[in-house]
Amino acid sequence: MQGFFPYLVRRLLWAPVILLAVSFIAFTITRLGPGDPVSVAMGQFRDQEVLERVRAEKGLDKPLIEQYGIYLKNLAHGDLGESYVYKNTDIGELIFPKMWVSAQLGLVALIIVFSVGIPLGTFAALKQGERADPLSIGSFLFLQSVPVLIMVPLMQYVFVLKLHWLPTGGWDGIFDKRIIMPALAMSMGGIAGVARITRAMTLNVLGEDYVRTARAKGLREFTVLRRHVARNALLPLVTIIGISLVSLLEGAFFAETLLGIPGIGRFSFDSVHNRDYDAMMALTLIIATGFILANIVVDIAYTLIDPRIRYDSRKSG
Amino acid sequence: MKRLRAVAPFFIVLLMAITALSCSSGDKSSVDEPGNGDTQPTGNSSGATLRLTGPDPLTLDPALASDASSASYVVEIFDGLVTIDKDLQIVPDIAKSWDISADGKVYTFHLRDNVFFHGESRAVTADDFKYSMERAANPDTASITAEAYLGDIVGAKDMVNGDADSISGVEVVDNFTLRITIDAAKPYFLAKLSYPTAFVVDRMQVEGDKRNWTKKPRGTGPYMVEKWELTESLTLKANDKYHLGAPAVKKIEFLLAGGSVMTMYENAEIDVSPVGINDIDRVTDPNDSLNADYMTANSMSISYIGFNVNEAPFDDPKVRQAFGMAIDRDKITEVVVHDMLPVAHSIMPPGLPGYNPNAKTLSYDPERAKQLLAESKYADDMPKVTLSDVGAGATAGQDTQAMIEMWKTNLGIEIEIVQTDEATFWQDLDKGEYQMFTAGWVMDYPDPEDILDILFYSQSRQNNTQYSNPQVDDLLVQARTEQDTAKRMALYQQAEQIILDDAAWIPLYNGRDHILVKPYVKGYLLPPMVIPRLKYISIVQ
Numbered sequence: 001m002q003g004f005f006p007y008l009v010r011r012l013l014w015a016p017v018i019l020l021a022v023s024f025i026a027f028t029i030t031r032l033g034p035g036d037p038v039s040v041a042m043g044q045f046r047d048q049e050v051l052e053r054v055r056a057e058k059g060l061d062k063p064l065i066e067q068y069g070i071y072l073k074n075l076a077h078g079d080l081g082e083s084y085v086y087k088n089t090d091i092g093e094l095i096f097p098k099m100w101v102s103a104q105l106g107l108v109a110l111i112i113v114f115s116v117g118i119p120l121g122t123f124a125a126l127k128q129g130e131r132a133d134p135l136s137i138g139s140f141l142f143l144q145s146v147p148v149l150i151m152v153p154l155m156q157y158v159f160v161l162k163l164h165w166l167p168t169g170g171w172d173g174i175f176d177k178r179i180i181m182p183a184l185a186m187s188m189g190g191i192a193g194v195a196r197i198t199r200a201m202t203l204n205v206l207g208e209d210y211v212r213t214a215r216a217k218g219l220r221e222f223t224v225l226r227r228h229v230a231r232n233a234l235l236p237l238v239t240i241i242g243i244s245l246v247s248l249l250e251g252a253f254f255a256e257t258l259l260g261i262p263g264i265g266r267f268s269f270d271s272v273h274n275r276d277y278d279a280m281m282a283l284t285l286i287i288a289t290g291f292i293l294a295n296i297v298v299d300i301a302y303t304l305i306d307p308r309i310r311y312d313s314r315k316s317g
Numbered sequence: 318m319k320r321l322r323a324v325a326p327f328f329i330v331l332l333m334a335i336t337a338l339s340c341s342s343g344d345k346s347s348v349d350e351p352g353n354g355d356t357q358p359t360g361n362s363s364g365a366t367l368r369l370t371g372p373d374p375l376t377l378d379p380a381l382a383s384d385a386s387s388a389s390y391v392v393e394i395f396d397g398l399v400t401i402d403k404d405l406q407i408v409p410d411i412a413k414s415w416d417i418s419a420d421g422k423v424y425t426f427h428l429r430d431n432v433f434f435h436g437e438s439r440a441v442t443a444d445d446f447k448y449s450m451e452r453a454a455n456p457d458t459a460s461i462t463a464e465a466y467l468g469d470i471v472g473a474k475d476m477v478n479g480d481a482d483s484i485s486g487v488e489v490v491d492n493f494t495l496r497i498t499i500d501a502a503k504p505y506f507l508a509k510l511s512y513p514t515a516f517v518v519d520r521m522q523v524e525g526d527k528r529n530w531t532k533k534p535r536g537t538g539p540y541m542v543e544k545w546e547l548t549e550s551l552t553l554k555a556n557d558k559y560h561l562g563a564p565a566v567k568k569i570e571f572l573l574a575g576g577s578v579m580t581m582y583e584n585a586e587i588d589v590s591p592v593g594i595n596d597i598d599r600v601t602d603p604n605d606s607l608n609a610d611y612m613t614a615n616s617m618s619i620s621y622i623g624f625n626v627n628e629a630p631f632d633d634p635k636v637r638q639a640f641g642m643a644i645d646r647d648k649i650t651e652v653v654v655h656d657m658l659p660v661a662h663s664i665m666p667p668g669l670p671g672y673n674p675n676a677k678t679l680s681y682d683p684e685r686a687k688q689l690l691a692e693s694k695y696a697d698d699m700p701k702v703t704l705s706d707v708g709a710g711a712t713a714g715q716d717t718q719a720m721i722e723m724w725k726t727n728l729g730i731e732i733e734i735v736q737t738d739e740a741t742f743w744q745d746l747d748k749g750e751y752q753m754f755t756a757g758w759v760m761d762y763p764d765p766e767d768i769l770d771i772l773f774y775s776q777s778r779q780n781n782t783q784y785s786n787p788q789v790d791d792l793l794v795q796a797r798t799e800q801d802t803a804k805r806m807a808l809y810q811q812a813e814q815i816i817l818d819d820a821a822w823i824p825l826y827n828g829r830d831h832i833l834v835k836p837y838v839k840g841y842l843l844p845p846m847v848i849p850r851l852k853y854i855s856i857v858q
Binding site: 034036039057258261 | 375376378381456459461478528529531546547548549572574575576577580581583584586737738739741743744745
């Protein structure tokens with residue numbers, strides 16, 4: 001474990017460099033695109049003189065590199081900027097409450113994905129060759145192929161209009177029943193994926209010598225599964241957590257839009273559409289930070305789960 | 318506010334249709350008949366609270382509201398000297414009366430002495446109006462509507478441009494008398510004062526916290542803000558001291574986050590719902606239980622195809638006319654739009670003072686269209702034609718596709734569609750880069766000047782067709798200052814017909830709203846433009 005801390009420090013030191021590169025690329029791409037937030041905001045009040053005046057007030061007439069410098073300076077002071085769309089409103093004020101909503105929703109969906117996917121995959125592996133194997137995975141594959149865009153209205157039809165169990169949409173925190181529909185709709189896609197990987201890996205491990213040895217020692221089947229099979233079979237799933245976050249983000253856009261949830265999904269779309277520069281920047285940077293951290297956490301998790309993986313600072317990890 | 322988010326009402330219908338994707342149960346039998354013992358909730362269970370959905374306001378600052386969404390809330394919370402009533406007449410608001418000088422340039426407003434800011438005991442005075450208008454014109458406020466709405470006042474433009482510290486044309490005569498001088502006799506000036514830019518704001522509050530005061534602003538209007546959660550909800554509370562009488566509904570809750578509005582309506586979570594194209598057939602079916610709640614009304618807007626009259630081939634009026642006659646608008650409206658929008662037969666939308674029911678647009682006549690094209694100077698040498706459209710880069714609207722097909726069939730011309738997003742569209746339109754484009758116009762105040770002068774006067778900055786006709790210019794200039802209303806409207810109608818004959822536009826549809834309103838909600842208006850309307854509503858259980 002001696003090489004681990006230098007490795008961690010090196011990874012953490014790289015993070016700001018990567019973020020700086022991301023910010024520069026995002027900044028350039030957003031501003032080089034046609035149209036700007038002022039022309040969107042002004043709509044048909046498009047008087048060239050007024051446009052120029054407002055642009056100057058917002059500093060949009062300065063050279064790109066100077067604008068970037070100002071942005072970085074403000075960012076260093078923790079200032080994410082001001083919305084070009086919502087007047088007199090800080091980006092932080094807009095984004096953080098929405099991020100919190102989406103994060104809670106995403107977390108619940110993620111928990112459902114893994115807590116249903118792993119047992120399902122293990123079950124299918126143990127029933128290999130029996131009818132229950134293709135049936136269980138197949139049914140979830142079917143659910144996976146129904147997009148959120150269709151899943152949500154279907155759920156609304158059943159749970160809201162027919163059974164009157166749930167309200168149509170909205171948001172009132174993680175312990176409110178309104179979370180049921182979006183969390184279910186968003187997790188459907190992931191369950192089958194996790195189950196299939198769990199199944200494949202479990203089958204792989206079940207054929208290993210050490211499993212046979214463990215069984216030969218007379219260990220109880222549950223102990224074999226938990227200590228010898230699960231620990232080895234679940235390793236690839238750690239990697240999937242990172243990828244799952246991306247697909248959750250996609251699902252969140254539709255679920256949030258259709259269910260009127262004040263999360264980040266719909267807001268991201270609107271920000272791009274309205275050229276809300278600082279909002280786009282903040283979203284990009286926050287998401288990039290999230291991914292960098294998630295990857296570091298996954299790497300650390302590897303060393304904890306898999307004794308074969310050791311990071312050595314001298315022989316690059 | 319003319320942008321109304323999208324370029325054409327049709328685009329809005331499409332958006333509604335997308336939203337309705339989630340709303341439509343698709344199965345008519347799913348709607349339970351009332352009174353059959355079903356457990357489906359009926360009635361407004363939330364007491365005297367009216368539950369609505371609404372567009373997201375971008376600001377509640379009257380000086381900054383430039384979009385229809387923001388304006389629709391601002392007019393309920395704030396007031397101006399004058400307002401527009403439900404018959405679209407300019408009527409007294411904070412000003413109880415006014416005198417206009419013989420030359421039509423000096424307006425003297427006599428203010429009521431019983432108008433108070435929400436929760437305050439200080440009466441609104443002429444000083445407050447002077448402060449509010451100057452604040453709107455102050456470049457620091459960065460209002461984008463100040464020049465358009467206050468620009469007629471002497472000295473207002475100087476202040477907007479940073480050349481003056483006050484508006485010389487706004488004078489406080491005494492506490493309750495305000496004198497405003499404008500640069501020329503303009504009969505539409507009062508109408509402009511009904512727009513939020515000229516509304517009164519509470520100086521104490523604004524100066525107290527310039528940045529955050531709009532989070533819970535103190536206006537003088539029929540409703541005050543109780544709680545505003547950005548992009549989530551806005552709760553309004555009745556102003557019992559409202560100078561024109563306390564409104565009947567004591568609390569109104571707007572859900573701003575969107576979602577499946579139609580389903581919410583069917584599940585009795587909200588009291589009013591817009592109807593999308595997917596649901597229009599079932600709610601207009603007299604046998605459907607929702608049909609009794611259905612309401613529809615025209616809005617003062619129009620979508621159209623504009624030609625750049627300086628660009629080949631549309632610099633030849635015959636080509637423009639041929640294009641106009643080669644499309645069957647009635648059929649498109651029926652088949653594609655499900656008759657949700659009425660075909661436009663004029664430039665000035667119905668309901669607008671001056672609207673001419675006898676205006677003539679080009680009728681569908683493919684033979685004549687072919688003939689006109691053959692007579693044009695591009696008969697043998699048709700350049701490539703591109704139609705610019707707002708869109709997300711996927712397929713064009715079905716109505717646009719239908720028109721493209723008709724031009725191809727009837728004129729033999731292949732037209733390319735270029736879609737850009739809104740931001741780029743406006744910018745390129747301003748630069749005159751489009752040959753032909755689809756766009757829309759929403760009226761801000763009920764006066765023909767707001768559409769004809771702004772879009773077709775040769776020197777107007779928003780003349781996107783580059784249309785220039787000395788005869789039309791003469792009529793428009795004359796109409797600006799004509800004091801006799803009947804004569805003035807006749808001038809506009811004359812100009813309108815010339816523009817239609819010249820085919821600078823192909824008018825497509827007028828706006829039309831379709832909604833469902835619960836039976837216990839009375840007095841719910843569907844006004845054709847943004848006006849204060851919540852005060853007319855009551856809930857009768």
